[in-house]
Amino acid sequence: MYGAVDKSLPQRIAILACECIFLLFVYWFLFLEGNQVFHLSDGDFGRKVMLFIFCLIIFVRMSFMVVYLLKRGITWGETWGVVFAFMIYYIGFSLLGGIIDKPLDWIDGIAIFIFLAGSVINTLSEVLRNQWKKDSQNKGRLYTGGLFKYAIHINYFGDVVWVIGFALLTRNLWSALVPAFLVIMFVYFNIPEHDRYLRERYGNSFVEYEKKTKKLIPFVY
Structure with a gap:
């Protein structure tokens, strides 16, 4: 993992593409028909907005890291580990928080x-x-x-x-x-x-x- 020097362009693209997919899913779940499809309670709208803002901030930071700051190579094992972790952050937190009807x-x-x-x-x-x-x-x-x-x-x-x-x-x-x-x-x-x-x-x-x-x-x- 550490010390690799190749560009790892396919791995970087895979990470960013997966993040875009996660963002789309989060938006669909929080603001469109996600709660109804999964038969979950509607959460507080303000909380949903803040959850999505958090996801957007993570996306901007992670994109900056992957495209600009991270100079070393990225293995496919590390790539899928990162993708899994950020799936939990984007989708997991949005699912858990998106059903809470408590106002901010x-x-x-x-x-x-x-x-x-x-x-x-x-x-x-x-x-x-x-x-x-x-x-x-x-x-x-x-x-x-x-x-x-x-x-x-x-x-x-x-x-x-x-x-x-x-x-x-x-x-x-x-x-x-x-x-x-x-x-x-x-x-x-x-x-x-x-x-x-x-x-x-x-x-x-x-x-x-x-x-x-x-x-x-x-x-x-």
Whole structure:
């Protein structure tokens, strides 16, 4: 997964195409005949609008990541893993939240703040790293600046935060399983695999970096 250098154009197209399909399904379910077809209760219209806005923000961020920020290659295994995850975010959260008839309130305001904060953390960390890597003097060097000085995988932390915000917006207890599963995947799969790659590529630079930097949650873990 890590270290591949090919363009992976088919994989990138597949990710974006699937996201477009998910968006169309979400729009159909939330605003057309989805609830009636599945014999589900109609949810609050304001909540549906906010759920769809969240999906649009994710789509814009993910497109920016796939087209511009992500320079390394993408395997087909990773591609379908990403597609499955974002199917859960788009469709799963929309289904769970789209049947809740509770009007938006202050708790949803907190959910919006958490979602936006996580989105900023994730995207800003990647943008700053991308700008640093553009400097030819930094070629082959380990990036430890920007938001990455607070956690080795601060971009993953941003993912966890915005997913929590999205889950909270649904006001459905089943949604809590999604961020919980995401944390488990990061801690027991993505982070160990990524750390092995960084350790092999950067050697002592990464060893020293991980000695003084938290893995995922700034100041905590």
